Amino acid sequence: MKASLYNTILFPDSQHALIYNALSDMFLAINKDNFSFNVDDLLSVTDRNLIDKLIGVGALVNKDIDETAVLTDMIREYDHSNDIFHLHINPTLDCNFRCHYCYESHLAGSRMKEDTIESVKRLIDRVISGIPSLKGFSLSFFGGEPLIGFGKVARPLTEYLIDRCREAGIDTGVHYTTNGYLITDEMMEFFAKSDTSFQITLDGHRDLHDTVRRKADGSGSYDKIVSNIRKLALRGCPVLVRINFTKDNIHSVPAIIEDFKAFEDEAKKYIRFDLQQVWQDRDDETKSDVDEEILRLVRLFHVDGLNVTCSFGHDRVRNSCYGDKRHYALVNYDGYVFRCTARDFTEKNRAGVLKEDGSIEWFNNQLECRLAAKFSKRVCHTCRIAPICGGGCCQQAIEHTDPDKCMYGYTDKDMDRLIANRFEYRFIQGKI
Numbered sequence: 001m002k003a004s005l006y007n008t009i010l011f012p013d014s015q016h017a018l019i020y021n022a023l024s025d026m027f028l029a030i031n032k033d034n035f036s037f038n039v040d041d042l043l044s045v046t047d048r049n050l051i052d053k054l055i056g057v058g059a060l061v062n063k064d065i066d067e068t069a070v071l072t073d074m075i076r077e078y079d080h081s082n083d084i085f086h087l088h089i090n091p092t093l094d095c096n097f098r099c100h101y102c103y104e105s106h107l108a109g110s111r112m113k114e115d116t117i118e119s120v121k122r123l124i125d126r127v128i129s130g131i132p133s134l135k136g137f138s139l140s141f142f143g144g145e146p147l148i149g150f151g152k153v154a155r156p157l158t159e160y161l162i163d164r165c166r167e168a169g170i171d172t173g174v175h176y177t178t179n180g181y182l183i184t185d186e187m188m189e190f191f192a193k194s195d196t197s198f199q200i201t202l203d204g205h206r207d208l209h210d211t212v213r214r215k216a217d218g219s220g221s222y223d224k225i226v227s228n229i230r231k232l233a234l235r236g237c238p239v240l241v242r243i244n245f246t247k248d249n250i251h252s253v254p255a256i257i258e259d260f261k262a263f264e265d266e267a268k269k270y271i272r273f274d275l276q277q278v279w280q281d282r283d284d285e286t287k288s289d290v291d292e293e294i295l296r297l298v299r300l301f302h303v304d305g306l307n308v309t310c311s312f313g314h315d316r317v318r319n320s321c322y323g324d325k326r327h328y329a330l331v332n333y334d335g336y337v338f339r340c341t342a343r344d345f346t347e348k349n350r351a352g353v354l355k356e357d358g359s360i361e362w363f364n365n366q367l368e369c370r371l372a373a374k375f376s377k378r379v380c381h382t383c384r385i386a387p388i389c390g391g392g393c394c395q396q397a398i399e400h401t402d403p404d405k406c407m408y409g410y411t412d413k414d415m416d417r418l419i420a421n422r423f424e425y426r427f428i429q430g431k432i
Helices: 039-044 048-056 066-081 112-130 156-169 186-191 206-212 221-232 250-261 284-303 363-373 393-399 412-429
Strands: 008-010 016-021 026-031 084-089 135-143 171-178 196-203 238-244 271-277 307-310 330-331 337-338 350-352 361-362
Touching: 008 039, 008 307, 008 412, 016 039, 016 412, 026 048, 084 112, 112 135, 112 156, 112 350, 135 156, 135 238, 186 196, 186 221, 186 284, 196 221, 206 221, 206 250, 238 250, 250 271, 250 284, 271 284, 284 307, 284 412, 350 363, 361 363
Parallel strands: 084 135, 084 330, 135 171, 171 196, 196 238, 238 271, 271 307
Antiparallel strands: 008 016, 016 026, 330 337, 337 350, 350 361
């Protein structure tokens, strides 16, 4: 036997050691008197029961196992699967709000034209006929605000996809990343019939949210958005409520919890919250304080029976970004194709173009280059958290080219804190 490359040992108190293996994503808590204080000392354990437990969580593995190859195969299995095709559509880059943290350059009056809509339909046809083992087709609408011009772009494309997939015996899922303000009761009836889910953002509680997303007449949007979330959930539409927090608004999150606590149980079971720090607000000096506050909020959500996720539970390998998948494309309103929704939709970020017949012309072999960038750095191959980090997403991998430098700049202390937070997050959720 040998010790796994992907072990971490933490000492949460004077009595216990916490062993974590990132490849299995499992924890083992033991009395720390059973072995010394070094990962390599796992090999000196003589207690048969403890040895079995260490093997069970992957902390000890057979000498002939190449764990880097195992992880590489795992990444390929998830990212190159032929089971699902993910298609994003930007019906427009226009938006009814102008949030300060948004990275996009909004384009007033931009709309997907009829000829591009027809080309998207041909793309759907090509995917269905070209991937014989396809089991599911995920259609997501992004933007801009994707509900602008809903009846001319999103609705007809959804109807076309559902009809074609029904004929082929393929499952469908439809998703909107939206601010939630423009949703009408008529739309909701359509969404309920088409297996539609949502990500809808809030920017703190009412007063703080309304300073970020205020209408032209000066009135706020919080109450209408929260009401729309409730109505969607009561119709059985899953909603991920993304709370965009900063150090200035995070204190208001408990008030959001109070608002949603009052919802009917039938609605609450379709709602999940996700705590995400606004990227402009992040800094290393306050990271520990922010982490502690996130865990405190996770406890509050859990105590009040509300589902919540945060970065501590994310897994970039087993649940990698859609942009890392071979079978993924984002078609912009103008027909250009992109591979990432976290970058502005500018000319320099274009990965290809959608042709009239529904085929995609990739620029400079971008599809294969991006896929090859994932987990390509030497420094990642021996990193103890690589199985949950994956060396970053494809987009980040092509932007950070130094093969011997972690793109996140993680230190050993950073990795220990990440794993400790992961353990506490699961503990709070009752998953350990």
